Amino acid sequence: MNNYQIGMKFLYLIIVIPLIFPASIFADELPDLGDVSQATITPRQERQIGLQIMRQIRADPSYLNDAEIDSYLNNLGNRLISSSNEAKPDQSFEFFALQDPSINAFALPGGFMGFNSGLIIAAQSESELAGVMAHEIAHVTQKHLARMISGQQHIGLITSIAALAIAILASRSNPQAGQAVLATAQAGAIQSRLNFTRKHEKEADRIGFNILQKAGFDPHGMAAFFERLQNAGRYYENGAPSYLRTHPLTYERIADIENRTRELAYRQVPDSIDFHLVRAKLKALQGNPADTVAEFDSRIRDKRYANEIAERYGLIYALLRDKKFQRADKELNELYRLIQSDQSLGVLKNHRLGKPVLVESEYLQTGAMIETLAARVKLANKQIKDAFAVYQSALKTYPQHRALIYDYIAALLDHQSAQAALDFINKQSQIIHEDINLYRLEAKAHAALDNHMLQHRAQAEIYIQEGKYHAAIEQLEIALRMSNGNFYQLSSVEARLRQLKEFVAAFEKD
Structure with a gap:
């Protein structure tokens, strides 16, 4: 299903939404939106609208159902939220990724926030990615989406909701398709209102900047990323990056953020290894597999990388996609050697198969990602005994890592151990609730x-x-x-x- 088809499918909201919410919330005479407390849509209704949209997103091939990428984004998001004075205790947030090369991110009603793989890859530091995320969090906490939906006083709330969903999804990487669907929805009169206003953007900048600083990231990252997007927009053949179409960016905004950073003492904030691993994995998942392998080989050969461990990790995933399983196994051994030689990491020396490498608390996510990849390499090479040795040992060290859990169960099912798989599922179900993958x-x-x-x-x-x-x-x-x-x-x-x-x-x- 392409983006245009997603948009068309969202017209069903015009029919479904009245079944979900009382008719009274669709009255055309809405209160002044200057006061958020008077907004027509309640938090519960916002969440329901967001869930309706998310069900369609999860059914689309571009949705990245990847437990490790989800975990990283939600850990990063929760770190930022915990540093926000604006987020209410009962407010829900969920961060997810889409396999889409366009540079874009968007917030949906109900606290759902999507990040295109293109944006994550384009971020040159974790502080840059956190800056975009903090900005999106501010849009949610300040109810900008609810204000826009409720503000369509002359058109009707049902059409506004449908148009919002269509505009966000259909124009994510194809603005022409988005415009066509908006016309079909007879929402042309409100199209300009669906993009965040400059007032909303400045407010999200200010609040996002404070969140970023309190969370311990480099506030310069926000200005650096926005400025690079602004400069890149001059050279785009078909106009500015998608993010700039939905988030109007001005030199005044960039200057305002830079002025705020000048008031702060500079401090270098190192990126987490997980940030680099996620970026490398996303790079490995895109494009032609053979071409992707060649690109990783070129960067490693010329030492054009921010983190060699992450670059080799991404290379192995690319090799698995390219069905170069034996070379992937060889590169896995090189990856283990590299990790053990890095004095900055808490590693177990004299590594042997089936014994996790990274065991320090700050590297548990990193270690789990490495071991998940190792087991996949062993399975691909039909080294079944070795693969299960990795799974069983890794699960003792990283028992909550969803990718390990899912992969281990799938491996049991693939190797005629259905009862063992079911026993393990029943055990996990006591801890993990309402998990669609389980x-x-x-x-x-x-x-x-x-x-x-x-x-x-x-x-x-x-x-x-x-x-x-x-x-x-x-x-x-x-x-x-x-x-x-x-x-x-x-x-x-x-x-x-x-x-x-x-x-x-x-x-x-x-």
Whole structure:
């Protein structure tokens, strides 16, 4: 599905939104938006709108369902949020990535924030990426999106919501498609209002700058990134980068940020290794695999990199994509050697297979990412025993690393160990709740074991996470017709079906 098709699909919001919210919230006569407390849309309704949009985003091929990239972005985002005086305790935030080379980031209603891979790669330091993220967080905490949605007094809230969703998604990397869909939605009169106003941008700059500083990042990163985008816009054949189309940038704004930085004493803020690993992984996932390998080889040969460990990590992922499995194994050994020779890292000397390298607390995410990659390399080379040795040892050191958890279960399923996979899933389900990836693996495990009742129960949970409630009800009803479950399992399915039907009835009644 391309961006234009996503936009067209969002026209369904015009029909669906009235079913979700009371008719009273769609009145054309809205309060003055200068006072956020009078905004028509409540935080709960904002969240529901955001969830509706996110269900479509997650179904799009550009959505990066990568646990490690998600974890990094959310860790970085939560660090910034904890330094914000503006974020309310009950306010939810979720950060995610899209495989899209255009330089862009966007905030959705309900605290959802998307970052294109192109923007993450373009950031030359972690402080630059954190600067963009702090800016987006400020848009959310200041209710800029809610103000814009509620501010369409002469057009109607339903059209505004649909147009907002379409504009954000359809024009993410193809502004012409976005304009076409907006016209289809008959929202041309409000198109100019969908972009953040200069007043909103200046407010987000000021608050984002303070968040960035309090979180311990280099505030110069915000100005440096924005200035580089501004300069790059002069040389774009088709106009400015996508980020500048949705976030109007002026020299006055850049100068204002630079003036703020001059008042602060300069301090060098080192990037985390995780930042470089994530950027390298995103580079490895884009473009033609053979070309990507050649690009990594060239940078390593000429020493054109910010971090050699990350560059070699990215090279190995590129080699796996290019199906150069033996060379990937060779490069993995070189990566381990490089890590052990780096005196700045807390590593275990005399590394041997199945014993994690990075064990210091500040490098746990880094170590887990390295071990996840190592296991994938071993599996690709059909070194099954070695792969499971890596998984089992790494999970003892990094028990909460989602990518390791998912990969280990998938490996068990792929090697005829469905019961072991199911046992591990049941153990993880006590800790990790409402995880769609775990439900998918659980459904596969039950299918392999011919547990049809529980297979359909797991599939129902997948549909619930996707917001497909009627499909979930259908799966639970199928589960009840299966005869291979015990009394406890049958009772559990019946209870879940009753609960879901009650929820849907209340949901549609509202």
